[in-house]
Amino acid sequence: MRNIVVTGPPRADQDLVRRLGELGTATVHEAQGRSGFLGPAFRPAWAGARRAGTAVTALCWPGDNTMIHVAVEQCQAGDLLVVATTSPSTDGLFGELFATALQTRGVRGVVLGCGVRDVAELRELGFPAWSTTVSAQGTVKATLGAVNVPIVLGGQRIRPGDAVVADDDGVVVVPRTEVPAVHRAAEARIAKEEATRAAFRAGELGLDRYGMRERLAAQGLEYVAWSDLDDPDNP
Template identity: 70%
Template sequence: MRNVIVTDIERADLDRIDALAGYGVATVHEALGRTGYLGPGLRPAWPGARTGGNAVTVLSWPGDNLMIHVAVEQCREGDILVVTTTSPSTDGMFGELFATALRHRGVRGVVINAGVRDVAELRAMGFPAWSAAVSAQGTVKATPGAVNVPITIGGQLVRPGDTIVADDDGVLVCPRQDLERGIEASAARAAKEAATREAFEKGELGLDRYGLRERLPELGLTYVTAREYDGGR
């Protein structure tokens, strides 16, 4: 690993990021072909948080938040700090003081593949945070890592400047070059879901709307009466 701080990353326009984030993680994930989801292990520190932004990435050693301090200087309005560690960690590497510093710079939230703490304060501040754990365990500030280099979380590659979308369903990364495609595909997905919702409200069944009924015999499924199931008793 090179111990570097990359200072001049490219970012997407915030109005385009907001357009994508408005559809939510689940819709965008489906629209992008079920890619980009960082996994169920990242959960919001408090319910109802929802945001999107440009990724500023951090690679830290476990139990060491030195590189988060370094990364704060690289953050701008509309960014989301995305942190992972060189090996698994659940230590509380991020809390209220970091959130205060980042909010001053217009940062929209943090995604950390480790622990957060000061959850009550984060909720009161309204600062969105997604993490792999909540832990009061403190950290040191001793070991160099890297800022704004490609990192991997949940099997997904996150590059600096990629779009991050996060809500109660988790966190998703959309490569910066796929942002416009993601917006277009998400709009189509949302329209399709709206039509389906209206159909369900009128009583239509998913079996019929999705063309599943005719597939049931092919899958070996048959309808029988309760009496037939009980052997005629």
């Protein structure tokens, strides 16, 4: 691994990224063809946060948060710090002091492929963190890694400047160059869902709204009256 800090990477459009955050991870995930989801292992340290930002990436050694300190300097308003480790780690690489430094710079949150700690303090600060575990285990500052290089979390490749959307449903990454198209698709999906919501409120069934009846019948689904069953306890 090359120990480098890449400065000034291009970032996705902040206005579009902010809008993706308002639409939420489930909508964004569906809008880009059900891709980009980091998986259910990434959970918020505290419930209710909804954030989106442009990725600043940090690659650390397990149990060592040196490169998070280095990455803070590269972060700017609207970013979201994304941290991976060179091998699996459950140590608490990130806590309240880092959050304070990042919040001062306008950073919107952090995603960690390792542990987080100081959960109560993070909640008080209103600084959101998504991680694979919570751990009081501390770290050292001894080994170099890299900042603003491509990393992999949850099987997803994350590049500096990509859009990262996170909420109670998890974390989704959108490649920087695909943000405009995904935003358009997500907006269209929201409009379609609003029409469906109105139809459901008016009493329409999903069976009819989605044209499911013929397909289910073709698959062999039958409707049988209770009175026609020979043995109601064993249909």
